[in-house]
Amino acid sequence: MDRIRYYVDVTAFQMKLAVMTMLEYPANFIGWLLSNPIQFLVGFGTLKFVVQEFGSINGWDYGQLAFLYGLAVMSHALSMLFFVQGWFMGYYVIEGEFDRFLLRPLSVLYQFFFTQFNINGLTDLIPGMIVFAYGCKAVDFSWNIRNVVSLLVILAGATLIRGGIYIMMGTLSFWTKSTNDFAGFTQEFFDKTTMYPLSMYPRAMQLLLTYLIPIGFISFYPAGELLSGMGSGGLLTMGIGVGMILLAGLFFKRGLRGYESAGH
Helix, strand or coil: CHHHHHHHHHHHHHHHHHHHHHHHCHHHHHHHHHHHHHHHHHHHHHHHHHHHHHCCECCECHHHHHHHHHHHHHHHHHHHHHCHHHHHHHHHHHCCCHHHHHCCCCCHHHHHHHCCCCHHHHHHHHHHHHHHHHHHHHCCCCCCHHHHHHHHHHHHHHHHHHHHHHHHHHHCHHHHCCCCCCHHHHHHHHHHHHCCCHHHCCHHHHHHHHHHCCHHHCCHHHHHHHHHCCCCCCHHHHHHHHHHHHHHHHHHHHHHCCCCCCCC
16 A cells, blocks of 8 residues: 555656646647647537538437547547657657666656656547537436446546557557657547447458457447446446556566667
8 A cells, every 4th residue: 555655646746747847838738728629629520511411420410429529539638648658659769768767666667657747638628528518418418427427437448448559559669669659640540440430430340449459448339338328337448448558568568678778
């Protein structure tokens, strides 16, 4: 318990530093606050034109799509807060920056992801919450205790799934020795597979994104559960999220063993 309390204290202190850093450069935060929501709201607006032109997308009407889209963007925002460092792991490997993590009495993986916080990632929550609120109104979503708890569990689990994938993709840089951590490809892949119904894709891809890479459990399957009022209450998404983080941690440790302090 003392060790857990120590990690919690360090995390709280680092989050405080992240907020102080943000307040030191308010113009930067305001820039993100204005620009980040636009990209998601424009994407959602484009989706409206598609629905108006072609009708529902694989049985999902506009309100249901808003529900799904908003849920996906909110988990994206939370993953940007905690796990975006995975996008830049290659730079740390190439520059030998992991050396300083190895000298501290804390887990290297913990230090890399939880001693820095991308507070600007919270700006993505704004469009996510706006679109999700619209979707909730359109589908008459019931804000009872069960649904609220399920929603929170789903968001936590979905964030862990995204985080696990970011860790794994970043860890590849231990072998590739490259600053190209596939960040752009990974994010584009997430956008195309979490903000739209998974059922619109070919059967083979649905199976891939359900059983091999469990992206379907970030938003598609949880949204279906919430809309139907049935399901696991988000426990399945949470369980998969925890499993992904544990698997990513093992993969990271395996990669770290091959770290050669390539800095100069």
